[in-house]
Amino acid sequence: MLFSELAHYFSRLEETTKRNALVEILAELFSKTPEDEVASTTYLLQGRLAPFFKPIEIGMGNNYVADAIARAFDADRTVVLQRFDRLGDIGAAAREMAEESGKAPRPEDTPDVRAVFDTLTNIATTSGAGSIERKVGDLATMLAQLDPLSCMYLCRIPVGKLRLGVGDPTILDGYSFAKVGDKSLRKRLERAYNETSDLGLIGETLWREGIDAVDRLSIQIGNPVRPALAERLPSAEAILTKLGPAAIEKKFDGFRCQIHKLGDEVRIYSRNLEEMTGAFPEIADATLAQVAAETAIFEGEALAYNPLSDEYLPFQETTRRRRKHNVADTALELPLRLFAFDVLYIDGDNITPLTYTERRERLQTLIRPGDTILVSEEIVANEASELITVFNDAVQGGLEGIMAKKLDSPYQAGARNYNWVKLKRAQSGELQDTVDCVVIGYIYGRGKRSAFGVGALLVGVYDQERDIFPSITKIGTGLTDAEWREVRERCEPYVSAEKPARVESLLQPSVWVEPEVVIEVLADEITRSPVHSAGMNGEKQGYALRFPRLISFRDLDKRPEDATTVQEIVEMYGKQGAKPVPA
Ligand code: AMP
Numbered sequence: 001m002l003f004s005e006l007a008h009y010f011s012r013l014e015e016t017t018k019r020n021a022l023v024e025i026l027a028e029l030f031s032k033t034p035e036d037e038v039a040s041t042t043y044l045l046q047g048r049l050a051p052f053f054k055p056i057e058i059g060m061g062n063n064y065v066a067d068a069i070a071r072a073f074d075a076d077r078t079v080v081l082q083r084f085d086r087l088g089d090i091g092a093a094a095r096e097m098a099e100e101s102g103k104a105p106r107p108e109d110t111p112d113v114r115a116v117f118d119t120l121t122n123i124a125t126t127s128g129a130g131s132i133e134r135k136v137g138d139l140a141t142m143l144a145q146l147d148p149l150s151c152m153y154l155c156r157i158p159v160g161k162l163r164l165g166v167g168d169p170t171i172l173d174g175y176s177f178a179k180v181g182d183k184s185l186r187k188r189l190e191r192a193y194n195e196t197s198d199l200g201l202i203g204e205t206l207w208r209e210g211i212d213a214v215d216r217l218s219i220q221i222g223n224p225v226r227p228a229l230a231e232r233l234p235s236a237e238a239i240l241t242k243l244g245p246a247a248i249e250k251k252f253d254g255f256r257c258q259i260h261k262l263g264d265e266v267r268i269y270s271r272n273l274e275e276m277t278g279a280f281p282e283i284a285d286a287t288l289a290q291v292a293a294e295t296a297i298f299e300g301e302a303l304a305y306n307p308l309s310d311e312y313l314p315f316q317e318t319t320r321r322r323r324k325h326n327v328a329d330t331a332l333e334l335p336l337r338l339f340a341f342d343v344l345y346i347d348g349d350n351i352t353p354l355t356y357t358e359r360r361e362r363l364q365t366l367i368r369p370g371d372t373i374l375v376s377e378e379i380v381a382n383e384a385s386e387l388i389t390v391f392n393d394a395v396q397g398g399l400e401g402i403m404a405k406k407l408d409s410p411y412q413a414g415a416r417n418y419n420w421v422k423l424k425r426a427q428s429g430e431l432q433d434t435v436d437c438v439v440i441g442y443i444y445g446r447g448k449r450s451a452f453g454v455g456a457l458l459v460g461v462y463d464q465e466r467d468i469f470p471s472i473t474k475i476g477t478g479l480t481d482a483e484w485r486e487v488r489e490r491c492e493p494y495v496s497a498e499k500p501a502r503v504e505s506l507l508q509p510s511v512w513v514e515p516e517v518v519i520e521v522l523a524d525e526i527t528r529s530p531v532h533s534a535g536m537n538g539e540k541q542g543y544a545l546r547f548p549r550l551i552s553f554r555d556l557d558k559r560p561e562d563a564t565t566v567q568e569i570v571e572m573y574g575k576q577g578a579k580p581v582p583a
Helices: 003-015 021-034 034-047 062-071 077-087 090-101 114-123 133-145 148-156 169-182 186-196 199-209 211-216 235-245 281-290 313-323 329-335 357-368 382-394 445-451 481-494 568-574
Strands: 230-231 246-251 254-262 267-268 295-305 336-344 373-375 378-381 401-408 415-425 437-442 455-460 470-475 511-513 518-522 525-529 542-546 549-553
Touching: 003 021, 003 034, 003 077, 003 114, 003 148, 003 518, 021 034, 021 169, 034 114, 034 199, 062 077, 062 090, 062 133, 062 148, 077 090, 077 415, 090 148, 114 148, 133 148, 169 199, 186 199, 186 211, 199 211, 230 568, 235 246, 235 382, 235 401, 246 357, 246 382, 246 415, 254 281, 254 313, 254 542, 267 281, 267 357, 281 329, 281 336, 281 373, 295 313, 295 357, 313 549, 329 511, 336 357, 378 382, 382 401, 437 481, 481 549, 525 568, 542 568
Parallel strands: 230 415, 336 373, 470 542
Antiparallel strands: 246 378, 246 401, 254 267, 254 295, 295 336, 401 415, 437 455, 437 511, 437 518, 455 470, 518 549, 525 542
């Protein structure tokens, strides 16, 4: 396929405000895509050259892209930068320059998707002395061969601004519709996706070898597995009634790490499947020293630890370790400990089908004693009082609460179900758990707050079935001035002139925001609401959060699709009011 044709699809996707229409356009695109371009087209749709977990970055900011545009169209760099200032989009600047140069080729005479993808990959892998010059040169050569619309989309990729608002489940639906005309393949595609996290691999396998081959894709070292997640229940009794005798572990509030070991090589992935190895050197070193297997995939929670006071630090402190600069200094100041709680793969064997009890035994022998990686402690509780003892102990130690795990359950990648149940401490008058929301808009304030450009946030949750973000509440109070400023800064790159296609809201904010920024919110209660769209789907009333307040920014470790789902909200609504432990 010509890149100019793909650019047309990008433009149709960008203009679309309905999720079903996105799926239709994707299905049409994929049905015309040759099998050897399905993977690259998929990554390009996400503005990338590889799946999210591969840290392949193009490494060119607006200024270098402006250099390339100037070179491609014999223009002055300052003219390009002026356009960029005026339009706020380096892609739009490229399009104008290409149109005005009068030199742009006709779309049908332009390079194909493969050529553009290969050029971008070359640019991304060029490093060392003189590499910037070569990157600019290669991008300029490609721009000179493309039509104006293609130039626009191409230039948005290096600067990370190709935002088409297409989520991973929407792409899976697009595959299914392209192949069979409905979404009946979605479940099978989703299983492969949960285990490999690589949409391009799944698309390519589907096109080359068919759906049965997709069914054979499974956990492999180097592909992060989408993490198993926990459900909620309101009390110790409810947990034991549902799970039977259950393993009880403390719930640590740090960063979830999934660690892959292949011989001497270690990769650490975050909960949102980003590679974080470089930020956590002591965990990588400890894996080599403490893991008794050639190959392994295991999971744990990393917490910052103060070696002087011998205390674990709260989440906000631990987040300082995610910064990518000064890693060595911060590692000395805030060393991490990892509480390993599950194992998925050992020496060539996928052990996710084993029971929790069997996996724990394997974990105990996998991790050798040491200072950095500790196997999280567990007890098996038959009685509520045993669970409550661990819960109180955890809360007294400043931890969040407990995780209860069903003894005979497998590890189910990407699933949130009652194999794992969390029980968190709560103040009276609060919901027992925070809700992870996605910012979808903001409303300008009056008075003091207008100085920060935001008066209230409109936030949504994730409707997993429909892959959209319906509104659930407005947050107008409880943020410090610094937090308002931070919200504004984080949302700025995602401001959208129109309602984004995957957002659903009856309320019209002053400014729409692409669903990208995840915040953790604590509310007093969930109420039914005629105003908010979460859970409305055909019914008259949706659900809303009452008295919501911001607890933390979670966009470092959660992608928008990791936000709390509508289904969870409905379940939390049904379980309100119970106390986790008797007063
Ligand atoms: P939440 O993010 O509130 O849904 O809680 C689930 C998260 O708790 C997991 O993703 C882990 O990051 C974290 N966690 C902390 N301690 C444990 C544990 N012992 N077992 C499993 N997950 C844990």
